[in-house]
Amino acid sequence: METQLPLLPLRGVLLFPYMVVPLEVGRERSLKALEQAMLGSQELIFVAQKDTRLDEPHEDDLYRVGIIGEVKQLLKMPTGGAKVVVEGRSRAIIHKITDEGTYFEALVEAVAEDNEITDETEALMHAVVDLFELYIKNSKKMPGEASLSMNVDDPGRLADTIISYLDIRTAEKQEVLEIFSADERLKKVSDILSRQMELLEIEKRINIRVRKQMERTQKEYYLREQLKAIQKELGEADDHLGEVEELRQRLAETQGLTDEIREKISREIDRLAKMPTMSAEAVVVRNYVDWLLNLPWGIETDERVDVAEAERILNEDHYGLKKVKDRILEYLAVRQLSQSLKGPILCLVGPPGVGKTSLARSIARATGRNFVRVSLGGVRDEAEIRGHRRTYVGALPGRIIQGMKQAGSKNPLFLLDEVDKMAMDFRGDPSAALLEVLDPEQNSHFSDHYIEVPFDLSHVMFITTANVLHTIPKPLLDRMETIVIPGYTEEEKLHIALQYLWPKQMENHGLKPDMVEISQHAIADVIRHYTREAGVRQLERQLGAICRKVAREIVQGYQGTVRVTVNNLEKYLGPHQVHHRTKESQDEVGIVTGLAVTEAGGDVMPIEVTTMPGKGHLNLTGQLGDVMQESARAAYSFIRSRAREFGIDPSFHETLDLHVHVPEGAIPKDGPSAGIAMATAMVSALSNIPVKSQIAMTGEITLRGHVLPVGGIKEKTLAAHRAGIREIILPKENESDLEDLPRNVRRSMQIHLVEHLDEVLEFALTEKIVREEIAPQK
Structure with missing residues (x-):
């Protein structure tokens, strides 16, 4: 039977049959519906709204199954609302909702309860009651009167009563409300109770864990307080x-x-x-x-990958050094494309004073990394790298871990200075310990004896410096990318002095630009006649000496600007201290200009040969090393084997002694690169044909007269250029080394590339050799 009743929407609460529930009514429409009900049978249809956040629900926001309830008590509040006590009568299906303007009305049909009890119904009732008893026992939120609900004999009412006590969502309660069959309703309530029991078990486990943690914390706190009290009593x-x-x-x-x-x-x-x-x-x-x-386990600085900015910084700090700058810029370019690239391990090799250490500082500034330097010169203990074990008194980590602590980040630029000057003794080989540090495949788990846990070095950019390569162990050298920094040319030194050294020395000595001026020719004169080096350290010292004397003049009352020129340079630095060899003034017999590489760069080296009556002895003087002496003997043997072709008496070794001398006998000399020069001087002395004074040469010779490649081509060529020589002879296989020569040097010099001594003699001797024809053997 359908009935028209006022509708009261419920928010966050649900009404079930046979239940008495107090409600607070505050919304205008709800109050109007309540007034309308009180004018009639005092019955309303109570329906839950789907979304509890809505203040003014529409008919689509309401469920279609509700409860017909009767108002038992009404109390109007001074604030305008009302408190009512409502008793649920029966379930009802809502067929239609009508908006009356000030309240809702609904056409409803009451649903009769199915009270038939079967064996299955009784079993379901017992199961639900047992579950509910267990739930009440484990839950601390259930009210005391909840246990009274288990005395209900009506299966439908039992399900409604139990579900009303559970703390579940309104939507789940609505699902139970919409089930009209008592058996189905009991099954639904049983499922909900089972799920609630599982949640209670989880909550119980969490509470136990939290309680144990709290008990442990409280226990620790109590014991610590006791310990403090005991120490205080003991006076500690x-x-x-x-x-x-x-x-x-x-x-x-x-x-x-x-x-x-x-x-x-x-x-x-x-x-x-x-x-x-x-x-x-x-x-x-x-x-x-x-x-x-x-230690910086997780601290990492932001690396600068701006190639243009890095190039500007490198050019600002250093003149020249194109190969090194290109390598760093290539690394940054790859880093910009791929963040997984490991830090490179570079080895900068070159003579002292060319700027290896300062270049490493510039690279750190250009890449935005922290800089840390460790000097390995003289280190002979393996524990310096890996540290000592903690069992030793005063034990400390090795220099690598100490450097990482100093850097304060896990991706610094780490400079290992003077890696070629490490030694070894009974305490181990430190270079062997560096193998792990400088291997990108191993250093992600570097092990220090002191800290005893692996430390990641794979993000570090390692740069090592060395003066020579032959003292570095091969396995260690294999782990590094070698970049050779040759000595500076005079032109490069001039640029460095003008752009960097002179302004720096003026600032260090408190001089301003209006106090002193130095001419470009004066600096060039300092480079040529007061320094003899591959780098610029001595040049910087000489410029500092000029600044000191200028500062003294100014302090003593000199007015105006002090001008340093070539004409008054001796006033500040004294007479010339370095006298560079120059080419021979005229063509002479038995004198050849050779080329050598020293610690100060390249140099010309005259080689003299003279003959004298004797029994074929070969005398070698000038403090020559073993390799250089062997080159002289190889040249001598080759000339003996080809004497007739060179127009020399084949029996000269029976009647003549040869004396080979290299001047500056106090300076040790060694290496094979003077081979063709000694051979040419011997041929000249034996054939009495002069050697061209304007030609210099370098190259190793074999017993068959072949010319083999040598090193230091750039330094040797620059030394020849400085000595005024404009024609040099080089091995054919050294042709690729000419790319390193400055453009102005290549343009001003004639370079002959040879493969055999015969070609050398054609270029070097002033006259062609009159070769004696060798009669064919019969």
């Missing part, structure tokens, strides 16, 4: 515990630690907490924990 300071707490706090704040390392540090802190404050072991543990916490 409690700074120790405060320090331990500080270490725990630092451990909690340290980022980038693996679980293994964090656990190890935590164990060490626990050990420290149990030790007496002044014990020796406590000091060791405290230092160890300090070192671990001070």
Whole structure:
């Protein structure tokens, strides 16, 4: 039977049959519906709204099954609302909702309850009652009167009563309300109770875990307070515990630690907490924990990958050095495209003073990395690299870990200076310990004997410096990318002095531009006649000496600008200190201009040969090394084997002695590169044909007269150019080295590339050799 009743929407609450529920009514439409009901049968249809956030629901926002209820008590509030007590009568299906303007009205049909009880119904009732009893026992939120609901005999009413007590969502309760069959309703309630029991079990486990944690924390706090009280009674300071707490706090704040390392540090802190404050072991543990916490496990600086900016910085700090700058810019370009690239390991090789260390600082500035430098010169203990074990008194980490702590980030630029000057003794080989450091495949788990946990070095950009390569062990050299920095040319030194050294020395000595001027020719004169080096250190010292004398003049009352020129340079630096050799003034017999490489760069080296009556002895003087002496003997043997072709008496070795001398006998000389020069001088002395004075040469000779390649082509060629020589002879296989020569040097010199001594003699001797024809053998 359909009935028209006022409709009252419920928000966040649900009404079930046979239940008495107090409600607060505050919305205008609800109050109007309540008034309309009180004028009639005092019955309303109570319907839950789907969205509890809506203040003014529409008919689409309401469910289609509700409860017909009767108002038992009404109390109007002074604020305008009302409190009512409502009793649910029966379920009802809503067929139509009408908006009456000030309230809703609904056409409803009451649903009769199915009270038939079967065996299955009884079984369901018992199961639901047992579950509910268990739920009441485990839940602390259930009211005391909830247990009374289990005495209900009506299956439908039992389901409605139990569901009303459960703390579940309104939508789930509405689902139960919309089930008209008592058996189906009981099954639904049973499912909901089972799920609630599972949630209670989970909540119980969580509560137990939290309670245990709280009990442990409280226990620790209680014991620590007891310990503080005991120490106070004994007269001991409690700074120790405060320090331990500080270490725990630092451990909690340290980022980038693996679980293994964090656990190890935590164990060490626990050990420290149990030790007496002044014990020796406590000091060791405290230092160890300090070192671990001070390392940059997860700190990384932002790397600059702007290639244009990096190029500007490198050019601003250094003149020339194109190969090194190109390599760094290539690395940054790749980093801009791929962040997974590991840091390069570069080895800068060159003579002292060419700017290897300062170049590393510039690279750090250009890439935005922190800079740390470690000098390896004279290091002979493997523990300097890997550290000492903590069992030793005063043990410390190695220089690598110390450098990482100093850098303060895990991706610094790490300079290993003078890597060629390490030594080894009974304490181990430090170069062998560096193999792991400088291997990109291994250094991600670098192991230091002191810290005993792996440290990641794969993000570090390592740069090593060396003066020579032959003292670096081959396995270590294989792990590095070698970049050779040759000595500077005079033109490069002039640019460096004008752009960097002179302004720097003026600033260091308190001079301003209006106080002193130095001419470009004066600096060139300082380079040529007061320094003899591949780098610019001595040049900087000489410029500093000029600044000191100028500063003295100004302090003593000189007015105006001091001008330093070529004419008055001796006033500041004294007479010329370096006299460079020049080419021979005229063509002479037995004198050849050779080319050599020294620590100061390239140099010309005259080689003299003379003959004298004797029995074929070969005398070698000038403090020649073993290799150079062997080259002289090889040249002598080749000339003996080809004497007739060179127009020389084949029996000269029976009647003549040869004396080969290289001037500056106090300076040791060695190497094979003077081979063709000594051979040419011998042929000239034996054939009495002069050697051209304007030609210089370098190259190794074999017993068959072949010319082999040598090193230092750039330095040797620049030395010849400086000496005024405009024609040189080089091995054919050294042709690729000519690319390194400055353009102006290549343009001003004639270079002959040879493969055999016969070609050398054609270029070097003033006359062609009159070759004696060799009669064919019969």
